[in-house]
Amino acid sequence: MIKSSIDNLEAITIYAFLEALAQQDEPLPPDLKRQINEVGHLFTENPKAAANRLLDLAKYETIKPIYAQVRLEYQRQYQPKTQIKIKPLNEPTSSEPVSPPIPGNIASILIASEPTAEAKKQSFQFKKFFPGLFRSETK
Numbered sequence: 282m283i284k285s286s287i288d289n290l291e292a293i294t295i296y297a298f299l300e301a302l303a304q305q306d307e308p309l310p311p312d313l314k315r316q317i318n319e320v321g322h323l324f325t326e327n328p329k330a331a332a333n334r335l336l337d338l339a340k341y342e343t344i345k346p347i348y349a350q351v352r353l354e355y356q357r358q359y360q361p362k363t364q365i366k367i368k369p370l371n372e373p374t375s376s377e378p379v380s381p382p383i384p385g386n387i388a389s390i391l392i393a394s395e396p397t398a399e400a401k402k403q404s405f406q407f408k409k410f411f412p413g414l415f416r417s418e419t420k
Contacts, residue, residue: 287332293355308397314396317391321388321392
């Protein structure tokens, strides 16, 4: 498995995109759904590239308004820190605290046949995916 890290702005991109998916009231266009699924497959191999693709997909009219609002809100809370470590689901844990296994969790949302439904189902966990990102969790 690939071990990687993302910076806080990439984490904000991912978080805002997931929130935008979770807040969708209308079904996504089939082409957008297909592209989101492709990003989900890319996520486990290359989270940085996946974050960049989500940034592109956030320009779709169905995603853009909610994405922009959520991104702005959380970018204001941005705390300059070191990169957020991402570890594979099956990597043994050490005694040091580490981030939760992000790639598998996020990928499962993005590759779902209905990414919006899966995002809604897992939306309560989004902040857990990025423990160092939010002001209230960086004490």
